[in-house]
Amino acid sequence: MTFRSFVKECSEKEVLKMLSIYIVSSWVLLQVLAVTWDPLGLPKISNTYLILILLLGFPFYLYYIWHLKLAKWEKDKAVRISKKGKAKKSGFYKMYFTYMGIISGLCVVASVFIIQNNFGRTLKLPTAISTDKIAILKFGNNTGDDSNNIIGKMTSDWIMHGITQHELGQVVSPEIINDYLGFLSTSEEESDEKKVVTQYFKPAKVIVGNYYLNKDELLFQCSIMDGSYDETFISFEPISCDKSDPLVCIESLKQKILGYLITEVNPSLNLEETPPKFEAYQYFIDAEATFGDNERYIELLNKAIDADPDYFEPKVMRVAYYYNISEFRKADSLKNAIVPNSRDSDRQANLLKTYNALLEGDNRAIYKHTLYEYKFAPFHLLTNAGAMVVTLQYVNKPKEVDTIFRAVSMEGMNLESCTQCKYRIYTQALANIELEKYDEAIKLLRPLTDVVDDLYLQRSLMSAYVRSGKQDELENLLERLKISNSGAYMINAQSYIGKEFLLLKKPSQAQIYYDRVIALATSEENKESLAEAWYALEDYKKAESIYENLHNSSPEDITIMSHLAACYSKNSKDQRAQQLLKKINQARSDYQFGSVDYALAQYYARIDNKALMLKHLMKSIADGNTYTPMTFQNDPHFLKYREDAGFKEILSFWH
Incomplete structure (x- = not known):
């Protein structure tokens, strides 16, 4: 039977009519549910469930049509008998069940795809307690004196500190709300706290309050409302204290709030906590405000610690400061001197474990402790960005980055003024490139690189263009960059593109860009390029x-030594090469995080010694090296080994 005759017979037997009824009815059901799921109080995922039911029900409906309409007609046909004496199936029967099998298979594949995209992309985090979000709004200063604004900041911070330390919920702080107010576009209408809280965070509870002066007394008022501002759960009795010692009021208010919240979660938790001295807190707040000015920042942190030696947070931030400027020995010494407050042991101990893991190069532990912190504040931009970086570059799990990225909505963000937003987009784009989702990376990066001229962002866009074969777009980008950037900037960009073409095994294309580097690198400062x-x-x-x-000029630079040693070996100067290798090995010291072994691995890869290359590369990642756009799978030294089982084991070492 031909396909045309099969379709004709289906039409005659009203099969097509019955299929049309199913398809049209399904479409109407989906349209109705798309409009009514919210008023009916159904979860949004109900639409997905209905699609799955209709898809998986379609093969059964096809069989129902056969059983109801066609089986009788087939039975009434003149039966043909085979040579073996058995009844032969008609051509219509065979073709109907063949197409039914094909359609069933397509429905199953589509259902699996839908399930994978909607239910299989959830990041597996450490087990978290089941709590609701709690938004803390900025406490209103009704004293008439702007110098008292810091009292409101301290009040909200101290309440937030108590809630997170006792794991009573994920806190949306006034600073986070302020960040969103600043990053959201306000061309149409002015954004307000209530709109941001209800639209972006949807908390279960909102803490609001204000404070004012009554002669020499400071008075606090505070209420806890539902997330829609429709119902007040509790209004606390006003709290008063001497205006010269606001911490008495703040501590008392915090205890009342925690006392209310804790009865809903875990009444056995210990509420007692020691607040920092007011002077120390002022220094710490000032330090946060000067972040980026390294000298002033560390000066204020030290003053906060001197004012209150028991104040935990500035001590941890001081460790982070020295780690970030690569003074690892000093960071480690300061970290070891910190003793967590036993009443706050969980979160404080976790922060110390995070920095301990960073200084030991234990990437798996870094990942674990970072996600533990992330579960408390997944929508906090800085915490979210840190979790993305650790997931991608410390443990090489690009598939999990998307889940973290989507935890924070980017709609309406002013990307030019939001540093954390830029880091998040950059990291998400790198993850997409690793997963070969080049168009998605370009879609993310292009709007940002049109307004922000940072080389790290431009280079990731270059990677996406090169790897997706968009040569014209790549050249247009370079022409635009040439207008407003220095020669050194363009040399760096051309060199990076050359590296990318080497990774694609296109040496002739790579040479075009390296030739440009050679033509441009005429000054002494560009000799390394x-x-x-x-x-x-x-x-x-x-x-x-x-x-x-x-x-x-730089006798201790191990990368230069590694490359020079490779040149010596290639130029038949083996004795000189061995002298340099010995010097590289002698350069080992603490806090190098695998850099020496990585340099040796590059050397052995260049001279085609696979065994020693894999040995040193494994040692490098085990000592805490990271997967970046320039290392491991993105390093042309290891191009010929990327499909090797030993190399793949290195890429999944921390999984």
Whole structure:
């Protein structure tokens, strides 16, 4: 039976009519549910469940049509008998069940795809307690004196501190709300706290309050409302204290709030806590305000600690400061001197464990402790961005980055003024590139790179263009960058593109960009880029002479030594190469996080010694090295080994 005759017979037997009824009815049901799920109080996922039911029900409906309409007609047909004496199936019967099988398979595949996209993309975090979000609004200063604004800041911070320390809920702080107010576009209408809280965070409870002066007394009022501002759960009795010691009021108010919340979660938790001294708190708040001014920032942190040696947070922030500027030994010493307050042991101990893992190069522990902190504040931009970076670059799990990224809505954000937003987009784009989702990376990056001219963002866009074969877009980007950037900037960009083409095994394309680097790198400060270009093009004689000069200028630089050693080996100067390898090995010290072994791995990869390359590369990642756009799978040294089982084991070492 031909397909045309099969369709004709289906039409005659009203099969197509019955299929149309199913399809149209399904469409109407979906349209109705899309409009009514919210008024009916159904979850939004109800639409997905209905689609799955209709998809999986379609094959059964096809069989129902056969059983109801067609089986009798088939039975009444003149039966053909085979040579073996058995009844032969008609051509219509065979074709009907063949297409029914194909359609059933497509329905199952579509259902699996829907299930995977809607239910299979959830990040597996450490088990979290089941709590609701609690928003804390900025306490109103009704004293008439702006110098008292810090009292409101301290009140909300101290309440937030108590809630998170006792794991009573995920807190939306006034600072987070303020961030959103600043980042949201306000061209149409002015954003307000209530709108941001209800639209972006949807908390179960909102804490509101204000304070004012009554002669020499400071009085606090506070209420807890539902997330829609429709119902007041409790209004606390006013709390008063001497105006010179607001911490008495703040501590008393915090205890009342925690006492109310804790009866709903865990009445056995210990409520007692020691607040910092007011002077120390002022120094710490001032330090946060000067973040970025390193000298002033660390000065204020030290003053906060001197004013109150028991104040935990500035001590941890001081460890973070020295870690971020690569003074690892000092950071480790300061970290070891911190003793967590036993009454706040869980979260404080977790922060200390995080920095301990960072300083030990234990990426798996870094990931674990970072996600423990993330579960309390997944919508806090800085915490969210940190979780994304750790997930991608410390443990190489690009598939899990998307779940963290989507925890915070980017709708309406002013990307130019939101540093954390830029880091989040950058990290998400890198994850997409690793997953070969190049168009998604471009869609994320292009609007940002149109307004922000940062090389790290431009380079990731270059990667997406190169790997997706968009050569014209790549050249247009370079032309635009050339207008407003320095020669050094363009040398760096061209070198990076050359590296990307090497990763695609397109050396002729890579040479075009390395030739541009060679033409541009004429000054002394660009000699390292020039050496890298000749090295990438495997002209080891020209690279050797430049690397020798660089080595004389920077005799402790292990990357320069590694590349120079490779040049010596390629130029049959094995004794010199061995001398440099010995010097690299002697450079080992604490807090190097695998950098020495990575340099050795690059050398052995260049001279095709696979066994030693894998050995040193494994040692490098085990000692805390990270997966970046320039290392491991993104390093041309290891291009020929990317499909090797040993290399893949290194990429999944921390899984």
